[in-house]
């Protein structure tokens with residue numbers, strides 16, 4: 001299945017909802033009047049694009065329609081796609097990982113899909129023949145490291161773990177030493193996400209970052225924030241909280257297969273100005289898609 005087909009399938013619920021709303025508005029198009037723009041804005045809000053982002057997108061569209069004297073539904077639809085694509089283009093969607101090793105720290109609240117995303121990402125990197133090491137720095141529950149170990153087995157990655165309750169920064173330290181010794185290409189670091197205990201989490205992430213900076217001062221580093229796409233605008237609030245306590249370099253939106261509200265992806269990119277780098281469209285190993293703004297918008301509308 002091609003990338004485009006796969007993302008289309010993963011976004012099936014959102015596409016269906018959008019076809020009924022946005023599609024319906026264009027199908028019943030009688031002219032670019034206020035009613036048309038208001039209905040369009042409403043349908044975007046329903047798809048969870050957020051009030052701020054939907055309003056901005058429609059304002060930009062109004063302007064473009066006027067300036068370029070667009071008349072047909074088809075031209076206006078294309079202009080809308082361009083605007084949404086531009087809103088998603090807020091930075092590189094590629095992972096920066098040219099150094100050996102490089103480090104990808106994965107953060108986010110419990111249950112959003114961090115460990116699963118790491119497993120899928122390990123698989124992608126292994127297919128590129130990279131040596132991958134998983135670091136089980138979610139030491140809060142033993143089950144977390146067990147789950148990561150299963151993904152290590154599936155993807156053919158190594159894993160470094162310690163006992164339940166160990167200091168997460170110490171697991172990261174161990175993983176870095178192991179990576180240096182084994183000439184690992186990429187360290188993927190899982191973390192616990194207890195956002196209700198913000199001070200603790202902040203200290204923990206800061207300590208992990210200090211260890212990485214001290215042990216690998218010149219390494220390429222990414223901090224990926226994972227958000228559950230089904231939580232809608234709550235996810236956006238979470239993302240804002242996390243971006244205050246960590247230098248987030250990219251986002252992963254998971255569970256887009258399970259929601260009709262995939263518009264959240266545009267909302268998150270636009271309001272945080274942080275690029276979405278991957279989207280999760282299922283629980284299997286190959287259900288992680290590198291994010292291509294234009295393809296995403298084409299699949300959506």
Ligand SMILES: Nc1nc2c(ncn2[C@@H]2O[C@H](COP(=O)(O)OP(=O)(O)O)[C@@H](O)[C@H]2O)c(=O)[nH]1
Nearest residue numbers: 110111112113114115116254255280281282283
């Ligand atoms: N449908 C679907 N389920 C997902 C996706 N990503 C993760 N999950 C599921 O979400 C649940 C929580 O995932 P997990 O990786 O343990 O979350 P963590 O607590 O952030 O590490 C698991 O049941 C996963 O199988 C996705 O893209 N689609």
Ligand SMILES: [Mg+2]
Nearest residue numbers: 114115138144
């Ligand atoms: Mg986990």
